Amino acid sequence: xxxxxxxxxxxxxxxxxxxxLNCSFTDSAIYNLQWxxxxxxxxxxxxxLIQSSQREQTSGRLNASLDKSSGRSTLYIAASQPGDSATxxxxxxxxxxxxxxxxxxxRLLVRP
Amino acid sequence: GAVVSQHxxxxxxKSGTSVKIECRSLDFQATTMFWYRQFPKKSLMLMxxxxxxxxxxxxxxxxxxxxxxxxxxLTLSTLxxxxxxxxxxxxxxxxxxxxxxxxxxxxxxxxxRLTVV
Numbered sequence: 418x419x420x421x422x423x424x425x426x427x428x429x430x431x432x433x434x435x436x437x438l439n440c441s442f443t444d445s446a447i448y449n450l451q452w453x454x455x456x457x458x459x460x461x462x463x464x465x466l467i468q469s470s471q472r473e474q475t476s477g478r479l480n481a482s483l484d485k486s487s488g489r490s491t492l493y494i495a496a497s498q499p500g501d502s503a504t505x506x507x508x509x510x511x512x513x514x515x516x517x518x519x520x521x522x523x524r525l526l527v528r529p
Numbered sequence: 530g531a532v533v534s535q536h537x538x539x540x541x542x543k544s545g546t547s548v549k550i551e552c553r554s555l556d557f558q559a560t561t562m563f564w565y566r567q568f569p570k571k572s573l574m575l576m577x578x579x580x581x582x583x584x585x586x587x588x589x590x591x592x593x594x595x596x597x598x599x600x601x602x603l604t605l606s607t608l609x610x611x612x613x614x615x616x617x618x619x620x621x622x623x624x625x626x627x628x629x630x631x632x633x634x635x636x637x638x639x640x641x642r643l644t645v646v
Contacts, residue, residue, distance in 0.1 A: 421572075451635070460535070460622055461573075461637040506572065515561060515626065517635065521572040 419444040421509055423520035430497055431528050438492040438523045440507035445485050447509045451517070452481050452492050455504045464505075465492070497527045531557050533625050535638025542613055542645055550608045550641045552623030558603035559625035564596075567620040567640075579606040613645040 420443045430436055440450070449468050453461040465474045465481040467490070473482040480493040490507055504524045508517040532555040542548050552562055560581050565573040577598050578586040585598035595617075597609040606625075610617055622640040 453637075458620070458640065458642060460533075460639040461624075461635075463635060463637075466634060508573075516563070516575055516578065517573075518575075519572040521570075524570075 419447075419509060419511060419518050421507060421518050421520040423505075423507060423523050425523060426521065427524040427526075429526040429528060432497060432499060434497050434527075435493070435495050436497055436525070438494070438505050438507075438525070440490040440492070440520055442488045442490075442509050442518075444511070445488050446511065447485065448512055450481075450483055450490050450507060450509050452479075452490075453506045453508065455506060455522070457504075461506065494525075497525075499527045499529050501525060502527050531625075531634075531636040533559075533623065533636045533638045535623055535641055537641060538639060539642045540644070542643070544614055544645055545612055547609055547611045548613055548643060550610075550621055550623075550643075552606045552608070552625065552638050554604045554625045554636075557625075559606075560603060562600060562606040562623055562625045564598060564606075564608050565622045565624070567622060569620075573622060576608075581606075610643065613643070615645045618643055618645045 422441045424439045451466045452464040455461050467474050467483040478495040483490045504522040506522045508519045534553045536551045562579040564576045566576050567573045575588050576591045579598045579600040581600045587593045600606040624635045624637045
């Protein structure tokens with residue numbers, strides 16, 4: 418059974434700092450991995466999707482990497498801003514099933 | 530871009546009553562929608578996969594008679610929590626896919642906060 422773990426559970430950093438969020442999964446036979454952002458009491462916003470054959474994806478200040486063999490993904494946020502404060506969730510999709518298995522998220526606070 | 534509208538955003542109901550939550554894809558057709566449940570500071574747990582024109586597929590441990598799902602059209606899926614109890618209080622989120630334009634990209638609704646008193 419696939420299990421997705423995110424470390425740390427919570428992170429507080431000063432504005433401007435670069436930071437890395439970690440995601441690990443136990444079954445490397447994934448179809449893709451996605452990173453989402455969730456603001457309090459809100460739905461999810463898709464940030465980046467990495468196909469199993471890809472190593473990384475970039476969007477603006479965000480860079481996500483994938484090492485499928487070791488079961489790890491990282492989300493790198495450059496020059497963090499208070500507006501980046503949110504919960505970041507990673508999720509894996511297995512075997513093109515369209516069903517996502519989520520990690521428990523990292524709650525990020527960027528202090529002004 | 531693809532937009533999913535979920536309604537209501539918040540609902541408070543009495544124990545024993547039923548609550549219906551709607552999930553609509555506004556500018557695309559979604560043959561499949563997904564319903565998730567999220568407990569405070571916990572991850573999203575998939576409850577069921579809703580398929581247009583057919584019965585929903587429920588995940589293990591989810592009571593299908595408790596959580597009724599109807600996907601009557603390509604743009605609307607509903608989740609009805611029947612005979613709600615306080616332990617059903619949670620955050621429910623739907624998602625849909627525009628497979629034509631987004632492939633495996635997901636669009637999520639804004640969620641529904643259900644409180645059963």
